[in-house]
Amino acid sequence: MTRAAPPLLKGAAVLVAAALVLLNLGALAAVAWRAEGGAGWGAADWAALRFTLWQACLSAVFSVALAIPVARALARRRFAGRGALIVLMGTPFILxxxxxxxxxxxxxxxxxxxxxxxxxxGLPRLSIYGLQGVVLAHVFFNLPLAVRLLLQGWARIPAEHLRLAAALGFGASARFRHVEGPMLARVVPGALAVVFLICLTSFAVALTLGGGPRATTLELAIYQAFRFDFDLGHAALLAAVQAGIGLAALLLLARLTLPEGRVAGLDRLAPPAPGGLARVLDGAAIGASALFLLVPLGMVLIRGLPWLGDLSAVVWWAALRSVATAALSTALLAVFAGVLTLIALTRRWPEALGMAALTASPLVIGTGLFLIVNPWVDPARLALPVTALVNAAMALPFALRALLPAARRAEADFARLSASLGLSAGAHARLVLWPRLRRPAGFALGLGAALSMGDLGVIVLFAQTGNETLPMQMHRLMGAYRSGESAGAAVLLLALSLGAFVALERMVGGRDAET
Amino acid sequence: MRYPTLAAGLLMASAMAAQAQTPVLHVLTYDSFVAEWGPGPQIEAAFEAECGCDLQFAAPGDAAAMLSRLMLEGARTNVDVVVGLDTNLTAQAAPLMAPHGVETALDLPITWEDPLFLPFDWSWFAFVYDTTRTPTPPASFRELIDSDLSVVIQDPRSSTPGLGLLMWVKAAYGDEAAAIWRGLAPRILTVTPGWSEAYGLFLEGEADMVLSYTTSPAYHVIAEGDATKAAARFDEGHYLQVEVASIVGSTDQPDLARQFMAFLASDAAQAILPETNWMYPAVTPEGGLAEGFQGLIRPETSLLFPADEALALRDPALAEWREALAQ
Known part of the structure; x- marks a missing residue:
């Protein structure tokens, strides 16, 4: 049972869709348009394609597989500092x-x-450099995201199911088969796809930790085509292949995604979690993942804190500019995500469109927008708004992954009830949807703000002296032998990203918004 | 889209206001040049004091990003002068450039005659090491191959120092270059996208040596009072990085651009460069160089391909490099 969307919403959806299509396809088309001559596909490109696929698959599988026990432990245990731990553990993703x-x-x-x-x-030292390092780093970045996505899956299991399972005396395996398994079957494919898509466009991680040209990704090949060869045709071809893989993954995801549960629930309290061995294992999962994710962050703090007082004024100005960009980007994200989520309750296309931003090469989007804008306006004047727009589009897939399942769940549970009560669309959104969406919305907007704060993608091509953002300034310090000050700037960036995330999640998501 | 129109309006208003007063010279350069601690701010102040103009820098990234920005903008560019290409990139940029007209005796270890590109600073590529960790550094590529040291280098597909190393090995070993790369492969800890990541890994102690410049240790001595970093002298000779400036042919400020080129070769500008860009000045300023530059190694043999040869060699050398390291 669904209701028709109001005309205003439909109009907004068309606008948002047009902006996203322009961003994703328009940029690629602009690059291809400027290309001269045909583009070849060589042996090196095949090697890059193979490595890209392989590392993205491994990274996705490891990130999500490791996230399952961690998310389950965090979902069913309550302990002091649990909320803070969940927030902190999310930090690597926004760094x-x-x-x-x-x-x-x-x-x-x-x-x-x-x-x-x-x-x-007395054991031999292990080397991080190579495929293992690339996958390890990708797990480090994406485990927090996978945990968050799965945690939301657990939060959406109707408490009645858990109560019934407890009342029937289900053991761990029966509970998994009947309660957790079906939930995971809905959430895991999406999580796998998101991590796969993120790793698909990986560039700096793959190169720095990959150990050499074996670890060449398509994004690096695009980079090379742009910078040294100035072969726009080749760059466009590589980007099209990369986008094609991403779209294929999304189509596969759409086929694998099961419809949201047929059994409704009524938001009641869950029964206590099992004790004994399960308790010990849960503790181990939480402890190990916290160590893995938090010790490196601690090292960033230790290196950078002593330098925080020595940062020059330009760094603080850059920080201010980053905050402004993130604020604009978050506002755009709220519009995009809100409109697409509401429309997606009745149609499928908004989800695919919103996810598509993940398949595009950031470098191609930046270059394409540059080509589009350049004849009309000095690109440097648009550096911050364009960055905000692109960042909003880049954060949109994560926002939709958080919002859509929750929205569909709420519809499945309450749409009939509110229809039988004769609620208007506005009242339904305010009284039924919003209370169930504000937590994922807080998460989505917090994530968007943090990602935008740390972004070093598009801005570089557009920026001119005087409008550097904090990540740019940090990179510059590092490029001028000033690794100490750069470490200080990194701490500042960490604090701003985390601060923006927590502030938005609390403000939008409400006080108990840790999941 | 609302923002572009809004910004366009603001842009036109501010551009008209500026044009009414002083001529503007647009200089395209790389980002570390214009950083607060780089040469940019001092150069800008000194030149504006003598030209009665407004010098505006644009810095879209490193030298390669700068070149691709110039190519992207094509004929529409408002750039008057480009500062910071090196000889591995100049061949592609040459068709866009006009003669600089500056005649000054240059202090380069090679003879330089190029009507389009004027060197403003230079250094030799070298492997930098920590004297406390590596008391006896290798003295050639072959000794490095036979050592158990780890080195971190930059990717020639994304960074200009990486491209410099590619040319270094090619210039020193010619047809044997592939064999040298195969020998080096086990010594290479990893290949980074740019100079910063590589140098960062070295400073963190991840690698024993890093590809950088013979002048890099001067930074540590002068700015940090740290004399433990040194560059290893290689018997094969060292490849040069010569950074050049040039006038864009389509400039609407040809006189101002020529004035800037002459200024760049003058004492006033050259004295700023060594301790902001950490390279040798192209014309040694009257005051000479700071003491921190005196202890540096000065290779006897300097290697450098002419720009067009470097461009022709790039693709085959890259393929050779990729195959040797991919095994």
């Missing part, structure tokens, strides 16, 4: 790549803590 890699190396690198411990125990 700029460079900062995260430095933190990771401080723990897992050749001179890292872990290898020092191994050496103390």
């Amino acid at each position: 700029p790549v460079l900062v995260a890699v430095i933190g990771l190396l401080a723990v897992m690198g050749r001179n890292g803590l872990m290898n020092d411990l191994l050496a103390l125990a």
Whole structure:
């Protein structure tokens, strides 16, 4: 039972859709348009394609598989500091790549803590460089996201199911088969697809930790085509292949996604979680993942905190600009995500469209927009708004993954009830949807703000002296031998990203918005 | 879209206001040039004091990004002068450029005659190491191959120092370059997208050596009072990075652009460069160089391909590199 969308909403949806199509396809088309001559596809491109697919598959499988026990433990245990731990554990995902890699190396690198411990125990040092390093770093980035997505799945299991399972005396395996398994079957394909798509366009991580040209991704090949060869045709071809893989993954996801549960629930309290061995295992899962995710962050803090006081004024100005960009980007994201979520209750296309931003190469979007804008306006004047727009589109897939399942669940549970009560569309949205969507909405907007704060993608091409953002300034410090100040800027960036995330999640999501 | 129109309006208003007063010279350069601690701000102040103009820098990334920005803008570019291409990139940019007209005796280890591109600073590529960790550094690529040291290098597909190393090995070993790369492969800890990541990994102690410049240790001595970083002298000779400036042919400020080129080669600008860009000045300023530059190694053999040869060699050398390291 669904109701028709009001005309205003339909109009807004068309506008949002047009903006997203322009961003994704328009940019690629602009690059291809400027290309001269045909583009070849060589042996090196095949190698890049193979490596890209392989590392993205491995990264997705490991991230999601490891996230399952962690999410389950966090979903059913209550302990002091649980909310703060969940927020902190999400940090790697919102960190700029460079900062995260430095933190990771401080723990897992050749001179890292872990290898020092191994050496103390008389064991050989392990090397992080190679495919294992690429996958490890991608798990580091994406485990937090996968945990969050699965955690929302657990939160949406109707409490009645858990109560019934407890009343019937279900063991762990029966509970998994009848309650958790069906939920995972709905959530896991989406999580896998999201992580796969993120890793598909990986560039700096794959290169820095990959150990050499074996670890060449398509995005690096695009980068090379743009910068040294200035072969726009080749760049467009590579980007089209990359987008094609992403779209194929999304189509596969659409086929695999099961409809939201046929059994309704009524938002009641869950029964207590099982004790004994399950309790110990849950503790181990939470402890291990917290160590894995938080120790590298601690190393970033330790290195950077002493420098925080020495940061020059340009760094603080850059921080202010980053905050402004993130604010604009979050506002755009709220519009995009809100409109698409409401429309997606009755149609399928908004979900696919919103996810499509993940399949595009950031470099191609940046270059394409540059080509589109350049004849009309000095691109430097548009650096911040364009960055905000692109960041909003880039964060949209994550926002939709958080919002859509919750919205569909709410519709499945309450649409008939509110229709039988004769609620108007507005009242239904305010009284039924919003209370159930505000938590994922807080998460989505917080994520969008944090991602935008740390972004170093599009802005570089557009920026001119005087409008640098904090990630750019941090990169510049590092490029001028000033690694200390750069570490200080990294701490500032970490604090701003995390602060924006927590503030928005609390403001929008409400006080108990930790899941 | 609302923002572009709004911004376009603001842009037109501010551009008209500026044009009424002083001529503007648009200089395209790489980002570390214009950083607060780079040469940009001092150069800007010194030149504006003598030209009665407004010098505006644009810095879209590193040198390669700068070149692709210039190519993207094509004929529509408002750039008057480009500062910071090196000889691996100049061949592609040459068709866009006009003669610079500056005649000054240059202090380069090679002879330089190019009507389009004027060097403003230079250095040799070199592997930098920590003297406390590596007391006896290798003295050639072959010694490096036989050592158990780890090095971190930059990817020649994304960074200009990486491209410089590719040319270095090619210039020193010619047809044997592939064999040298195969020998180096086990010594290479990883390949980074740019100079910053590689140098960062070295400073963190992840690798024993990093591809950088013979002048890099001067930064540590002068800015940090740290004398433990040094560049290893290689018997094969060292490849040069010569950074050049040039006038864009389509400039609407040809006189101002030529004035800027002459200024860049003058004492006033050259004295700023060593301790902001950490390279050798193209014309040694009257005051000479700071003491931190005196202890640096000065290779006897300098290697450098002419720009068009470097461009022709790039693709085959890249394929060679990729195959040797992919095994």
